[in-house]
Amino acid sequence: MLPFLLLALGALPAVIVIGVVTIVGPDELPVSYAAYLSQSRCW
Numbered sequence: 001m002l003p004f005l006l007l008a009l010g011a012l013p014a015v016i017v018i019g020v021v022t023i024v025g026p027d028e029l030p031v032s033y034a035a036y037l038s039q040s041r042c043w
Contacts, residue, residue, distance in 0.1 A: 013036075014036075017029070017030065
């Protein structure tokens, strides 16, 4: 059970970004692929 919870917790920021892009509909992503990993670090 714990691995699935950790996976969901790790995917949560990506789901939020997808939701914002879907609702707002900008021409480009608010976060680049390279910057996403550095901004989503927990440490």
